[in-house]
Amino acid sequence: MARVKVLSEYCKSCRLCVEICPKGVLQIGDKTNAKGYYTAIVVDEEKCNGCTLCGIVCPDVAIEVYK
Amino acid sequence: MQKVFGRPKGLTEVAFSFCPGCTHGIIMRLVGEVLEELEIIEDTIGVSPVGCAGFCQDFFSCDFVGAAHGRAQAVGTGIKRALPDRIVFTYQGDGDIAAIGTQHAIHTAARGEKITSIMVNNAIYGMTGGQMAPTTLEGMKTSTSPYGRDLVINGYPLDLPKTIATLDGVKYVASVSVDSPKNILQAKKAIKKAFQVQQAGLGFALVSVLSTCPTNWGLSPVDSLKWLRENMMPVYEMGELKVAEEVKNL
Incomplete structure (x- = not known):
């Protein structure tokens, strides 16, 4: 149905998207980006309904949502 | 599949240089979205201040002029009077607009x-x-008030939008926050209206956005939003503080 994409080079690991997602789609992963931040990853894509809450709270515009 | 959320055209591809969780990024995205939605990117000239907000000239895809500390509105005034057909906005932090730049504000x-x-x-x-x-x-602890702000020595916090709202030349003043998705959407509406006031040539518009500073507050980004909600929002008057009659019809 919907797909969320994390642009990992923009992500700074602030966790706001992880906390706001009502479905638990996002988590902080174990890989770092070029800046050294452990970036957010999509762990349960099936559950994403494309509500865009993660994108709305992301302070680094590191999230794209497709529907 | 269609993209329903992503980077607005009002922003460049440059990654924000702010600390993790700093809500400057949310506010800049909202301004970028408004520039795109009103189709004014090409006609807009922004004025950047000094401070963290001063980096904004790299992030917005419109033209920009850098001003001395606190003087963004004076520079903006000059640009708007010389080029009245352009949209001119300033993007300033509280240390710029409400401290060194109070007289210009x-x-x-x-x-x-x-x-x-x-x-x-x-x-x-x-x-x-x-x-x-x-x-x-x-009572807020900072690096220069380690025992908390003492009202007897340091005075009271300045609620600038509330002060500005009392002036006659002002057409629109709003105080909003970006602590929750609902408030973020409300903040965007206020920012959009502030630009529409200028498009209609009505007069001065100010939107104050309460923001976090996780690094200097010593809190995590998530806790910072909670702290903002519980401590700042009761102190500062929120909502649309002034809406002139002609703005209501926009």
């Missing part, structure tokens, strides 16, 4: 200059290391 508003100002208030001087600002809350 008040007189730009009193003159009713047809520009838009976005004020980002995080109750602290962020870039220089978290010193006490005029907007710092009572």
Whole structure:
């Protein structure tokens, strides 16, 4: 149905998207980006309904949502 | 599949240089979205201040002029008077607009200059290391008020939008927050209206946005939003503080 994409080079690991997602789609992963931040990853894509809450709270515009 | 959320055209591809969780990024995205939605990117000239907000010239895809500390609105006034067909906005932190630039904030508003100002208030001087600002809350610990702001010695926090709203030249003043998705959407509406006021040539518009500074507050980004909600929002008057009659019809 919907797909969320994390642009990992923009992500700074602030966790706001992880906390706001009502479905638990996002988590902080174990890989770092070029800046050294452990970036957010999509762990349960099936559950994403494309509500865009993660994108709305992301302070680094590191999230794209497709529907 | 269609993209329903992503980087607006009003922003460049440059990654924000702010600390993790700093809500400057959310506010800049909102302004970028408004520039795109109103189709004014090509016609807009922004004025950047000094402080963390000063980096904004790299992030917005419109033209930009850098101003001396606190003078963004004076520079904006000059640009707007010389080029009245352009949209001119300033993007300033509280240390810029409500401290060193207070006289410009008040007189730009009193003159009713047809520009838009976005004020980002995080109750602290962020870039220089978290010193006490005029907007710092009572009892708030900062690097220059380690025992908390004492009202007897340091005075009261300055609620600039509330002050500006009392001036006649001002057509629109709103105080909003970006602590939750609902408030973020409300903040965007206020920012959009502030630009529409200028498009209609009505007069001065100011939107104050309460923001976080996780690094200097010493809190995690998630806790910072909670702290903002519980401590800053009760102190600063929120909502649309002034909506002139002609703005209501926009």
